[in-house]
Each structure stands twice: as C-alpha cells, then as structure tokens.
Amino acid sequence: MSSTPTPRGERVLLTGATGYVGGGLLEILEPRGVRLRCMARSPEKLSGHADSTEVIQGDLLEESEVARALEGIHTAYYLAHSMGGERDFVEADRRAARIFARAAREAGVRKIIYLGGLGKGDALSPHLASRHEVGEILRGSGVPTLEFRSGIIIGRGSLSFELISALVQRLPVMVAPKWVSVETQPIAVADVLRYLTDALDLPLERSEILEIGGPDRVSYRQMMLEYAMQAGYRRRILPVPVLTPWLSSLWLGLVTPVQARVGRKLIDSVRNETVVDDERARVVFGFRPRGIAQAIEEARSGLATSPPATGKEPMIIEYHRREVGAPASRVYREFASLGGERGWPSLDWAWRIRGLLDRMVGGEGMRRGRRHPDELVVGDAVDFWRVEAVEPGRSLRMIAEMKLPGTGWLEFSVEPRGERASVLEQKALFEPRGWWGRVYWGALFPFHSWIFRRMIRKIARRAERAAV
Numbered sequence: 001m002s003s004t005p006t007p008r009g010e011r012v013l014l015t016g017a018t019g020y021v022g023g024g025l026l027e028i029l030e031p032r033g034v035r036l037r038c039m040a041r042s043p044e045k046l047s048g049h050a051d052s053t054e055v056i057q058g059d060l061l062e063e064s065e066v067a068r069a070l071e072g073i074h075t076a077y078y079l080a081h082s083m084g085g086e087r088d089f090v091e092a093d094r095r096a097a098r099i100f101a102r103a104a105r106e107a108g109v110r111k112i113i114y115l116g117g118l119g120k121g122d123a124l125s126p127h128l129a130s131r132h133e134v135g136e137i138l139r140g141s142g143v144p145t146l147e148f149r150s151g152i153i154i155g156r157g158s159l160s161f162e163l164i165s166a167l168v169q170r171l172p173v174m175v176a177p178k179w180v181s182v183e184t185q186p187i188a189v190a191d192v193l194r195y196l197t198d199a200l201d202l203p204l205e206r207s208e209i210l211e212i213g214g215p216d217r218v219s220y221r222q223m224m225l226e227y228a229m230q231a232g233y234r235r236r237i238l239p240v241p242v243l244t245p246w247l248s249s250l251w252l253g254l255v256t257p258v259q260a261r262v263g264r265k266l267i268d269s270v271r272n273e274t275v276v277d278d279e280r281a282r283v284v285f286g287f288r289p290r291g292i293a294q295a296i297e298e299a300r301s302g303l304a305t306s307p308p309a310t311g312k313e314p315m316i317i318e319y320h321r322r323e324v325g326a327p328a329s330r331v332y333r334e335f336a337s338l339g340g341e342r343g344w345p346s347l348d349w350a351w352r353i354r355g356l357l358d359r360m361v362g363g364e365g366m367r368r369g370r371r372h373p374d375e376l377v378v379g380d381a382v383d384f385w386r387v388e389a390v391e392p393g394r395s396l397r398m399i400a401e402m403k404l405p406g407t408g409w410l411e412f413s414v415e416p417r418g419e420r421a422s423v424l425e426q427k428a429l430f431e432p433r434g435w436w437g438r439v440y441w442g443a444l445f446p447f448h449s450w451i452f453r454r455m456i457r458k459i460a461r462r463a464e465r466a467a468v
Contacts, residue, residue: 005201006034006075006111012200013069013109014038015060015100016079018045018323020157021115023417024193025077026053034200039069044325045421060096063103070107075200076100078114078138081131090130097134101141112138112145113199115192118185118211118274119149128272135209144204148195148281151213151274152223154295155189157321161299164220168227169317174237180221181239185213185275188295191287198285210281216292217275227296316441318428318452324460326467328414328422332393333374334463335412335424339382340370345458346451351383354402385410406430406437412459420467426456 006012012029016022017038026046029036030053038046039058046055058065060080070076078100081093104112116135119128135147152160167174195212218226221237228235282288290298324331338344344351370382376396380387385398388409400408411427428448432438441448 005203008033009035010074011035011037011072013073013076014079015069015077016081018042019079020155020159021153021189021192021196022077022079024189025079025196028193028197037069037073039065042325045323046418060100061092063099066099066103067107070100070103070109073104073107073109075111075113076104076109077196078112078134081134090126090133093130093134094137097137101138101143104138104143105141109143111204112141112143113196114138114145114147115196116147116149118151118213118276119272120277121272124272128274139207145207146199146202146204147207147209148192148199149209149211150192151185151187151276153189153192154186154214154292155299158189158299162319164224165227165300166317166319168224168231168233168235172233172235174224174235176221176237176239178239178241180224180237181219183217183219183273183275184223185217186223186292186295187212187214188290188298190298191289191295194287195281195285202284209278210284211276211278212281212289213274213276214289214291214295218292223292223296226292227300230293230296230300316430316432318430318448320426320453320456322424322426322456322460323417324414324422324424324463325420326422326460326463327420328416329393330467331414331422331424331459331463332396334459334466335414335426336376336390336392336396337374339385340373342373344455345462346454350451354384404430404437405434405440406432424456424460424463426452426459428452 012034014022014026014029014036015038017026018040026036026038033052036053038053038055039060040046040055041057041059043055043057046053056069058069060066078097080096081089114135117128117131119125119132124132131149135145135149139145139147152158154161191214192212195210221239224237225235334345370376371380376382376387376390378387378390381401382398384400384402386401387396388399389395389397394415395411395413397409397411400410402408407430409427409429411429413425415423415425417423430437430441432441
C-alpha cells in the first residue's frame with residue numbers, strides 16, 4: 001500500500017483535537033477547507049467549529065468507536081496519548097495504538113500521521129519508550145505511517161515549556177540536578193504545526209520516521225537562562241550531583257503550578273538526549289525551523305498581559321488553564337461577578353477568614369463588597385481587591401489591597417473556541433517585598449495552589465451549568 005497527497009474533499013480524522021497541538025492543528029486546517037472529523041471523549045469541548053468539521057464522541061480504547069471514527073477516512077492524525085491519566089499510561093497507549101492500527105487497516109485508511117518524541121538508546125524513559133512503541137505499532141499496521149519525532153515543543157500551553165517558565169519565574173537561585181546539562185533540540189509549536197499540516201500533501205510509498213527540531217542544540221540550563229534573559233530576570237543555576245530525576249520531579253511539583261503527576265513522567269525523560277541526528281525532514285519539507293531565541297520570544301509574547309514588575313523582586317506566578325464547555329461571554333460573567341454577596345467559588349469561608357485577619361491588622365477586609373453584582377469598571381472595589389484593568393467579555397485584572405509583604409494581583413482571561421466552547425486562564429501573581437515576602441508566599445504556597453486550582457474548576461463548572 002502507498003499513499004498519495006490527501007485529495008481535496010477526502011475526509012481527514014483528527015484525534016487529540018482537544019489537546020495543545022491538536023487544537024492548534026484544528027484551527028489551521030479548518031480555514032483551508034479540509035473536511036475534518038474529530039474524535040473526542042468530550043465532544044462538547046469542540047462545539048462551534050466550521051460546518052465542514054464533524055465532531056463525534058469516541059474513546060481510543062473502545063474498538064467499535066474507533067472503527068466508526070475511521071469509516072471513509074483517507075488520512076488519520078494520531079495525536080493522542082494517555083500520560084495525563086490516572087491509569088498506567090504505557091499500557092493504555094499500547095492498547096489504544098493496537099486498536100487504532102487494526103481499525104485503520106480494516107477501514108482502508110491511506111495514511112497515518114503521528115507525532116512522537118526524540119530520544120535514542122536502550123535506556124529510554126518510560127515516556128519516550130512509550131512514544132516510540134506507539135509509532136512502531138502504527139507502522140506495523142500496513143498503512144503508510146509518517147512518524148514525526150519531535151524535541152521539546154516551545155509554545156504557550158506546552159507542558160514542557162510551562163515547566164521551564166514557571167521554574168525561571170519562581171526561583172532566583174535554582175539548585176538543579178545534573179540533567180540540566182543534558183542536550184535537547186527544542187522546536188517552536190508553529191514549526192511543529194507546519195510539519196503536520198504539510199504532511200497532508202506528502203505522498204508516502206512506505207512508512208517513514210522523520211526527526212524534527214529547531215536548529216539549536218542547547219542544554220536545559222541554556223534554555224532556562226535564555227528565558228530568564230528575555231524576561232529580564234537575573235537567575236543562577238547551581239548544578240549538584242545529588243538530586244535524581246525522580247526527586248527533581250517531586251521538587252517541580254512543589255514549585256510549579258502544573259500537575260506533579262505529569263511533571264514526574266516528563267522530568268524522568270530529561271536524562272535522555274533529545275536531538276536530531278537525521279536532517280531529512282528539512283530537505284523533504286523545505287523550510288528551516290525557528291531558533292530557540294525566537295521560539296521563546298514568540299511563546300512569551302503569547303502570554304496574557306500581566307502587570308509590570310517593579311524590577312525589585314522576581315514575579316511569582318500561579319498559573320492555571322482550563323477548557324470550558326461554555327461560551328466565552330458566559331465564562332466572563334462568572335469571573336466578573338466574584339466577591340460581594342455572591343462570595344468566592346472556592347472555599348468562601350477561607351476568604352472571609354482572610355478578610356477578618358486583614359481587618360485585625362488594619363486593612364479593609366471584605367466589608368467593602370462591590371458596587372454592582374455583575375458589572376465592573378476600572379477602580380471598582382471587590383472585597384479587598386481593586387479593579388486595575390478590565391476588557392468586557394474577555395479579561396479582568398485586580399490588585400490586592402489587603403495587608404501583604406508585597407504586591408498581589410488576580411487575573412482572568414477567556415478566549416472563545418467556537419460558539420459554545422472557550423479556554424479560561426487564571427493567574428495569581430505576587431511580587432514579594434524582601435525576604436519576608438518570599439517566606440510568606442513559600443509558606444502559603446500549598447494552600448494557594450490548592451485554592452486557585454479549585455477556583456478555576458468551580459468557575460468553569462458554574463459557566464457550563466449556566467450555559468446548559
């Protein structure tokens with residue numbers, strides 16, 4: 001079997017469309033008129049897309065659902081993995097790949113496009129070994145399979161990039177294990193999406209593995225220092241030989257806002273070099289990816305606008321992002337109506353205790369409430385916050401007016417993903433004042449992290465219930 005360029009009008013299946021890379025690919029392919037079918041466990045997250053896009057409910061671990069999704073498909077994108085799940089992700093990925101490979105062969109699919117990971121040798125981490133095994137299973141289907149093996153993806157929403165940015169933002173001095181010297185070859189998300197998009201028109205006589213990465217081979221230390229330089233932070237990284245990758249993953253779970261469970265699986269992979277040894281991808285597709293400096297600059301410029309730091313102390317950021325099955329306007333109404341008589345969506349009693357403590361030390365506490373239950377304008381009081389910036393229907397930023405050893409902000413923004421879906425982002429920012437400010441945030445970090453995770457989840461659920 002061989003594959004031709006995907007003819008216009010043929011159906012293309014996209015799995016993983018609710019994920020970071022898959023969502024970006026969906027936004028590129030739809031305007032080009034590609035007849036897409038998206039398979040998702042939660043199809044409501046993909047509502048409101050173009051008429052030419054068909055969204056069906058399905059689980060890659062259910063044979064009948066996979067077979068139904070592949071009916072009449074010419075080219076299938078396989079961009080899903082189970083690393084974020086509670087179950088054994090290696091076994092789940094293996095089973096899903098086998099089901100997909102068998103169903104694709106039986107359905108007469110002409111081409112599979114798969115995004116895996118770089119890494120060589122026999123001592124690969126479970127994460128990288130699983131990525132390679134999935135590619136091997138798909139290639140063994142008999143359907144011509146184009147497997148891209150990618151380095152770390154640099155872009156807003158990439159878990160690897162969020163880990164790096166959170167570390168740089170939070171830690172002025174990083175006591176880092178030896179893996180910070182391991183080489184990697186990062187690639188900008190825009191270049192990954194270009195490879196995936198152009199692959200539609202690439203004929204395949206047989207299955208191929210193409211390695212993709214940016215032009216720069218850098219260590220993790222160099223990557224973090226490049227981010228710090230662009231962000232205007234002064235950072236020191238002190239490598240020590242005593243922290244294993246496993247211990248490092250626990251440390252990451254304490255100092256970053258990402259899930260420690262997924263972070264542990266990722267950080268275990270950094271012992272392996274992830275560099276490009278085969279440059280055929282650049283020859284086949286005829287373009288040169290961005291360098292590390294440009295990739296980080298573009299990723300940073302995509303972050304939501306945040307209050308400027310004074311430059312005296314590094315900004316600490318507690319960042320959370322959530323896909324919501326509700327229109328952006330509905331989500332905005334939920335976070336724009338926080339406080340006052342309505343209270344706070346996560347542990348309202350704790351917020352009230354915090355207000356009482358603030359009054360005891362001479363602050364305003366929560367007695368001010370808010371001017372209007374739903375509307376906000378710059379300068380409005382919201383309990384012990386003050387509205388600093390607001391864009392109706394899209395974003396809100398409030399500055400804390402409680403007694404603190406530093407300056408704090410709470411920021412929300414929402415972006416539409418069609419008529420009935422959106423992406424909510426939430427940031428709690430703190431600029432400590434001196435050593436006491438750093439001690440204050442460090443002591444309360446576990447509680448802050450817990451309460452802000454609950455907050456974004458509650459806001460999303462309220463919006464979804466109201467939309468229904």
